[in-house]
Amino acid sequence: MSDPADIAAASVLPEPSAGEPLLEIRGLKKYFPLTQGIVFRKTIGHVHAVDGVDLTLNRGETVGMVGESGCGKSTVAKLLVALEKPTGGTILYKGQDVAKMGGRALKQYRREVQIIFQDPYGSLNPRMTVGDIVAEGWSVHADVAPRKGRLQRTQELLDRVGLNPDYVNRYPHQFSGGQRQRIGIARALALRPEIIVCDEPVSALDVSVQAQVVNLLEDLQDELGMSYLFIAHDLSVVRHLSDRIAVMYLGSVVEEGTEEQVYGSPSHPYTQALLSSVPLHEPALRGQKDRILLQGDVPSPADPPSGCRFRTRCWKAQDICATEPPALIDRGQGHPAACHFAEAREVVPVDVD
Amino acid sequence: MSISSGSISSSPAPVAYDPGSGPVLEVDDLHVEFRTRSGVVSAVNGISYSVDQGETLAILGESGSGKSVSAQAIMGILDSPPAVITGGGIRFQGRDMLTMNAEDQRQIRGPGISMIFQDALSALNPVYSVGFQIGEMFRAHRGTSRKEAKQHAVELMDRVRIPAAARRVNDYPHQFSGGMRQRVMIAMALALDPRILIADEPTTALDVTVQAQVMDLLKDLQRDTGMGLILITHDLGVVNEVADRVAVMYAGKIVETGTVDDVFTRPAHPYTLGLMNSIPQVEAKGGRLNPIVGQPPNLAAIPSGCSFHPRCPRARSGVAAAPGRDCVGDVPPLRLVVPGREAACHYSEEVLGV
Ligand SMILES: Nc1ncnc2c1ncn2[C@@H]1O[C@H](COP(=O)(O)OP(=O)(O)OP(=O)(O)O)[C@@H](O)[C@H]1O
Ligand SMILES: Nc1ncnc2c1ncn2[C@@H]1O[C@H](COP(=O)(O)OP(=O)(O)OP(=O)(O)O)[C@@H](O)[C@H]1O
Ligand code: SF4
Ligand SMILES: [Mg+2]
Ligand SMILES: [Mg+2]
Numbered sequence: 145m146s147d148p149a150d151i152a153a154a155s156v157l158p159e160p161s162a163g164e165p166l167l168e169i170r171g172l173k174k175y176f177p178l179t180q181g182i183v184f185r186k187t188i189g190h191v192h193a194v195d196g197v198d199l200t201l202n203r204g205e206t207v208g209m210v211g212e213s214g215c216g217k218s219t220v221a222k223l224l225v226a227l228e229k230p231t232g233g234t235i236l237y238k239g240q241d242v243a244k245m246g247g248r249a250l251k252q253y254r255r256e257v258q259i260i261f262q263d264p265y266g267s268l269n270p271r272m273t274v275g276d277i278v279a280e281g282w283s284v285h286a287d288v289a290p291r292k293g294r295l296q297r298t299q300e301l302l303d304r305v306g307l308n309p310d311y312v313n314r315y316p317h318q319f320s321g322g323q324r325q326r327i328g329i330a331r332a333l334a335l336r337p338e339i340i341v342c343d344e345p346v347s348a349l350d351v352s353v354q355a356q357v358v359n360l361l362e363d364l365q366d367e368l369g370m371s372y373l374f375i376a377h378d379l380s381v382v383r384h385l386s387d388r389i390a391v392m393y394l395g396s397v398v399e400e401g402t403e404e405q406v407y408g409s410p411s412h413p414y415t416q417a418l419l420s421s422v423p424l425h426e427p428a429l430r431g432q433k434d435r436i437l438l439q440g441d442v443p444s445p446a447d448p449p450s451g452c453r454f455r456t457r458c459w460k461a462q463d464i465c466a467t468e469p470p471a472l473i474d475r476g477q478g479h480p481a482a483c484h485f486a487e488a489r490e491v492v493p494v495d496v497d
Numbered sequence: 498m499s500i501s502s503g504s505i506s507s508s509p510a511p512v513a514y515d516p517g518s519g520p521v522l523e524v525d526d527l528h529v530e531f532r533t534r535s536g537v538v539s540a541v542n543g544i545s546y547s548v549d550q551g552e553t554l555a556i557l558g559e560s561g562s563g564k565s566v567s568a569q570a571i572m573g574i575l576d577s578p579p580a581v582i583t584g585g586g587i588r589f590q591g592r593d594m595l596t597m598n599a600e601d602q603r604q605i606r607g608p609g610i611s612m613i614f615q616d617a618l619s620a621l622n623p624v625y626s627v628g629f630q631i632g633e634m635f636r637a638h639r640g641t642s643r644k645e646a647k648q649h650a651v652e653l654m655d656r657v658r659i660p661a662a663a664r665r666v667n668d669y670p671h672q673f674s675g676g677m678r679q680r681v682m683i684a685m686a687l688a689l690d691p692r693i694l695i696a697d698e699p700t701t702a703l704d705v706t707v708q709a710q711v712m713d714l715l716k717d718l719q720r721d722t723g724m725g726l727i728l729i730t731h732d733l734g735v736v737n738e739v740a741d742r743v744a745v746m747y748a749g750k751i752v753e754t755g756t757v758d759d760v761f762t763r764p765a766h767p768y769t770l771g772l773m774n775s776i777p778q779v780e781a782k783g784g785r786l787n788p789i790v791g792q793p794p795n796l797a798a799i800p801s802g803c804s805f806h807p808r809c810p811r812a813r814s815g816v817a818a819a820p821g822r823d824c825v826g827d828v829p830p831l832r833l834v835v836p837g838r839e840a841a842c843h844y845s846e847e848v849l850g851v
Contacts, residue, residue: 176672191672213704214677262702266619306792318535320561320793347701350560350731355775355788362785377704378732384777384786403782421705422779423734427758430737438706444661492779 172233195395208386275312322353401479409488527585558746628666
């Protein structure tokens with residue numbers, strides 16, 4: 145890796161002071177218009193994809209994000225890398241409001257916060273060589289890699305993520321799923337990010353290749369001190385990688401805590417249902433776990449329930465749940481959960497070994 | 498048969514089938530290769546399996562080992578060229594489909610076998626509403642009117658638990674999240690009450706609560722209709738909870754088969770063992786993960802002998818190998834290792850410790 149000093153010199157964003165998070169999201173919202181009609185598009189409502197998300201990410205930390213399909217995880221990811229514009233709320237990066245950044249600061253932000261996508265098949269342009277894909281970001285952020293050494297730098301990156309450097313001129317279809325995810329990681333690394341937003345980077349891979357990619361992400365973090373926001377449905381992988389976990393339901397965070405707090409004493413009923421549904425791979429444990437079956441349908445994010453969003457499917461719901469949105473606070477469980485009746489419960493079997 | 502509203506979930510199997518007449522689907526020594534400019538890619542190298550009615554066979558294995566390609570061959574949707582079926586047979590209810598003309602194949606597959614794909618976004622057409630695409634199944638195969646087809650589409654969307662189905666029936670695929678799109682795909686696959694459903698990573702994009710619901714739904718359907726299920730997945734937890742038998746693939750071949758209990762508790766092939774050792778646990782954060790060393794094989798140049806030998810901790814060759822069991826020189830056939838279990842490793846007995 146080349147000397148980071150030349151980049152630091154070009155930095156216009158101040159380093160966060162001790163104790164200050166690298167990234168802080170407050171009340172983040174994204175509403176998508178729901179339209180009807182083909183000729184005259186009429187807005188008939190809004191999908192509340194992200195509806196008041198608070199989250200912090202410290203340097204060198206991994207925050208895992210889990211939750212219902214469609215609860216807004218990918219939208220949070222896209223808002224973070226400025227692929228979508230927030231409807232409301234703020235994203236503070238190194239203490240600065242991203243919405244108010246202009247020119248060089250915004251450019252630096254866009255370079256320092258990178259994303260790896262869910263789909264190793266769709267996210268790489270099939271007509272570009274691997275070398276061009278990895279180097280693509282340098283056309284905008286030319287200062288990161290001097291023009292002369294780019295081929296060598298690309299090959300270093302391929303080597304770093306465990307791909308043969310001689311493959312620079314190959315095309316994405318010539319690689320397996322796991323290798324394509326490595327290409328995506330190399331592309332993100334090329335810009336020397338501070339944060340990588342990982343939107344389901346290992347979901348499509350077999351468990352052995354998944355383990356290779358997970359180990360790679362851990363090594364890169366140890367070496368480069370990056371932070372990850374790691375989104376996935378596989379709760380075992382999330383537990384393995386994350387320092388802290390945020391559980392989302394219908395556009396907002398319903399529980400947050402360290403890996404041990406959330407898995408060991410889940411306190412929000414949704415988290416409990418989620419963890420109780422994890423299929424275990426040991427035949428001896430099949431059917432041993434009490435699965436909490438959620439009643440009813442996932443409400444439409446275009447018309448979320450009043451009060452607590454989970455109340456339509458919650459076995460604990462009382463009158464107050466329909467009127468009062470529960471705050472995301474600690475009610476005595478040692479970590480915050482957004483439930484009026486938060487209560488720790490053991491759902492995941494304690495270590496089987 | 499006629500479909501009236503409300504009858505979809507309870508309609509009996511549309512294809513007459515005598516349960517006493519053997520497996521619903523048999524795949525026999527199937528070979529598929531891709532003839533590309535840069536060489537021949539041997540994606541499927543002689544796989545055989547059968548699925549009985551009401552049975553769930555899980556196919557798991559390496560990324561790129563030919564799981565999806567073999568499913569596409571069964572469905573007749575291989576990308577040809579470059580893909581070519583170079584050998585083998587695919588029998589549905591005893592009839593070999595590969596020797597039939599295209600129209601006969603369509604007649605059989607349409608209502609008989611359907612598939613849910615891994616990649617829901619590219620499998621759906623971006624320019625048609627999801628309701629239209631689900632309804633198309635009824636229009637194309639049963640001549641249902643447009644209006645009725647849409648009504649069925651709403652019912653199916655409800656059944657796979659897409660919220661506000663009646664309102665979202667006119668929405669386009671891009672307006673749905675990954676998980677919701679997968680449910681749209683499932684609705685389409687279930688439309689005609691198939692005898693065999695091939696589900697290629699059906700729940701990869703879903704959270705575990707919805708995954709559990711979808712798997713329950715598929716199980717219920719299977720119980721009601723006796724449909725056979727081929728489940729292709731990387732999720733060993735799902736396999737453990739729903740499958741009867743498993744087939745493990747590596748480099749275009751099946752390297753191990755058996756019941757879930759046998760294969761998961763005591764793998765007979767070093768590749769399967771490596772897979773099992775790579776799994777992170779939900780019960781604890783755990784230490785560093787333990788993947789199989791090395792990279793998956795290049796299918797344009799599959800290693801000689803056992804294709805796993807460059808990565809195998811047990812591989813033996815030369816003087817160390819038993820006669821005829823040289824991992825570098827001799828191809829290990831898929832053979833019966835203990836009753837009910839097959840594995841393609843020269844040294845499975847040692848792996849099993851029998
Ligand atoms: N461009 C868009 N227009 C309208 N609605 C959208 C758009 N993008 C996303 N949505 C909606 O916003 C909600 C959140 O979607 P998002 O993709 O963020 O969910 P997710 O948590 O990533 O889900 P998954 O786990 O299935 O990937 C969904 O209801 C989705 O349908
Ligand atoms: N059009 C093509 N041209 C050349 N090779 C191809 C083509 N399509 C697929 N292949 C190759 O065929 C092999 C088998 O692919 P397949 O999609 O069946 O893998 P898979 O087992 O389903 O993997 P995954 O678990 O990642 O989905 C792969 O190595 C792939 O690279
Ligand atoms: S045949 Fe040899 S190389 Fe192949 S899995 Fe068995 S021991 Fe390993
Ligand atoms: Mg998503
Ligand atoms: Mg596949």
